[in-house]
Amino acid sequence: DTEVTQTPKHLVMGMTNKKSLKCEQHMGHRAMYWYKQKAKKPPELMFVYSYEKLSINESVPSRFSPECPNSSLLNLHLHALQPEDSALYLCASSPPSGETQYFGPGTRLLVL
């Protein structure tokens, strides 16, 4: 089973709100990723967690805060977002060998 789940599917938030996105996988993968995707564009890497430690931060603004509570879960905490942060947020995971990433269905975020 190569399933990555994400909740919620859709999220609308104001610029002063705090919300969180959740990602879960039960494939024993030890690397997890957050991507941001704008319409008609490829996904852009935001963060990488390897063995529950943050290994890559692609200079993402601090209003995005990732968290990896355990090897199956990945959260993205959102605070004081801007309208330009509206996008599809994708989570992915990969096995310890690392080369193949499996993506979740995404959370479509709208910031008003």
Added chain:
Amino acid sequence: AQSVTQLGSHVSVSEGALVLLRCNYSSSVPPYLFWYVQYPNQGLQLLLKYTTGATLVKGINGFEAEFKKSETSFHLTKPSAHMSDAAEYFCAVSTGGGKLIFGQGTELSVKP
């Protein structure tokens, strides 16, 4: 540095016709190559991958791709297009370290 170029942002074929989506890559080390498909309002689904071994790779839904090192190409083909193949297709390269480099994507339209 690694890079991926997808020739043609939009490809249109008739149902039953050959599908050919072009991907060229640049990599200083042996690459891992991937094709992902993204249907509207969904996440990315892995179609196929090349890591090592046989250069002709078969994937899901009747797609296949051939790794040609001399041409630095990894074109995606399907002998007969189906209406359900209409989607966005992304070629990607990975050289380890948790980063996937995506091409800009090719939107495939299938005409009845």
